[in-house]
């Protein structure tokens with residue numbers, strides 16, 4: 001086997017993950033660069049428009065032709081339509097990049113593969129739970145980061161599950177007496193559950209958002225604290241990308257809690273002002289989601305298919321599951337189909353060093369160091 005030329009090239013990408021790299025016209029984080037091809041932009045605008053129109057139709061029909069739509073929540077509903085446009089737009093641009101497109105295609109192929117299902121029927125639900133739901137891989141970075149992220153994740157999920165359908169007029173709470181304590185919860189006009197507002201279920205129903213806010217404040221506060229203390233984090237962080245999302249989550253949650261505080265303890269004092277502040281922070285955050293760090297919420301599910309691909313190709317019995325060993329130290333790297341897929345991505349991106357995918361990360365570093373000694377240090381007088 002030949003070894004790649006030992007030059008002092010920049011570090012080859014690690015063989016550990018098929019990093020979806022940027023295509024011409026697409027930046028590394030999936031955003032369109034100023035030269036994003038017009039065809040990609042057109043496709044992205046079409047996808048964004050289609051998804052927004054579908055959401056508007058779902059709002060109109062889901063709220064029984066706006067009969068259940070609360071006009072006080074209009075700004076939130078409009079923000080979700082912009083959010084839908086932004087997510088579909090950016091997602092389309094993202095999967096138009098060769099690396100991400102391969103990840104996306106391979107992921108869906110694994111997802112719908114009957115052979116995969118026969119080989120490992122429980123693999124997909126397990127991966128959805130452990131990777132997407134519990135983000136177990138974060139525990140390897142630190143238990144505290146994992147716990148804080150779980151608080152953010154479940155807090156935001158709970159808040160979204162309550163507020164999005166309410167905003168769209170899909171949920172209604174009605175009382176036969178007009179003022180409780182007996183309430184009925186309806187979805188799309190169908191009665192789902194009746195409850196007593198003064199009972200435990202009633203308390204949970206009306207304070208779900210407060211619970212979500214407490215979870216989110218705890219998670220975001222840890223990450224903010226870490227970003228002020230951890231030298232590694234401080235060195236690389238950018239205000240708009242790393243701090244704004246955390247500050248936005250804290251502002252939304254604190255103003256939300258203050259609304260409850262105002263209605264319980266201040267007889268509604270300051271409520272109007274807080275309601276506007278809360279609404280403005282939510283609307284801006286929703287519109288910002290597709291364009292900043294929060295976009296990982298939409299990107300990450302695509303990686304489940306790739307995890308499944310890695311897992312099933314490891315378990316396959318027909319020679320395919322062969323594990324490739326490092327060309328230099330002969331330690332296992334990953335399965336042959338996985339490394340082949342990584343090399344394919346690198347070739348799609350015109351990276352002229354895809355052979356490096358067949359070395360383990362440690363050997364890549366050793367070879368780079370040796371190349372540096374050979375080519376740079378010697379000539380340095």
Ligand code: HEM
Pocket residue numbers: 131132133135138141145146149152153154156157223224227242245246293296297300301
């Ligand atoms: C409601 C859904 C989610 C929310 C609100 C959320 C929010 C956040 C926020 C605010 C951060 C930034 C923390 C910081 O850098 O200081 C973060 C980081 C991160 N998120 Fe999420 N996230 C969500 C879902 C997910 C999912 C589904 C995954 C993966 C399966 C994921 C993976 C990550 C990773 C890997 C980091 C970096 C963590 C670290 O540096 O320790 N997130 N998330």
